[in-house]
Amino acid sequence: MAFYKYPECLARENGSEFDNIHQPNTPTPYSGIYRCEGCGLSATFVKDHNIPPQNHHQHQTNQGAIRWRLIVKSHWA
DSSP: OOOOSOGGGOOOOOOGGGTOEEOTTSBOSSSEEEEETTTOOEEEEOTTSBOOOGGGSOOOGGGOSOOEEEEEEOSOO
């Protein structure tokens, strides 16, 4: 889960980029905060750098595969 203190620093956006699921070890499409769909861990990834590989963090079997969703997009790359 990502946290914030100042809501005036965030703006709501309904872009389709927030709907896509990204696999480990693939290029990051946008800089920002991503959330693991299986366990809820959040991490910051930079555009055009690879999302960390599968062994970046571990899951319990019931959490499924590691897969990432953009939750906060950075204004700049």
